[in-house]
Amino acid sequence: GGFLNAIHFGLDLGGVSPTPVLLGFVAMFGVGGLLGIHGFGVGVGIATLIGVVAGVIGAGVVLGAFTALRRAESTDTFSLDDMVGSTARVSVGIPANHFGTVLISFAGASHNMTATADIEIPAGRVVKVIAVAGNNLVVAPTSTVSTEGARSDA
Incomplete structure (x- = not known):
């Protein structure tokens, strides 16, 4: 108008x-x-x-x-389904069957996305996107554990 x-x-x-x-x-x-x-x-x-x-x-x-x-302007468009199989880092812890936030690098940019999981996943953990539910990512923990902020007494 x-x-x-x-x-x-x-x-x-x-x-x-x-x-x-x-x-x-x-x-x-x-x-x-x-x-x-x-x-x-x-x-x-x-x-x-x-x-x-x-x-x-x-x-x-x-x-x-x-x-x-x-x-x-970028001509590349993508859908959330394209993110399935990608890895991300949990930025806000994900309670079991509830929502948290993951930071994912995809299509040349970093995206903060809402995510859910079947189990509790703490912040800092590396996860893999296994599915999409509506506008949210469904993630599962990978075997990689973040050492960011960890302290060694060795």
């Missing part, structure tokens, strides 16, 4: 909505006009020309920034 959505006509400029580009033009048009009148002391006609040039530059900067951000 709103005015800015109303002026979006379904036209994309290189995959970028025209709304931020238009706003970049309008903002810099005003700045250029003010600079022309108050900074350079020129007349309204020349100040308008300075405003148009500044507006085009501002629109170009916004278009370039949004195009770069669009290219940086």
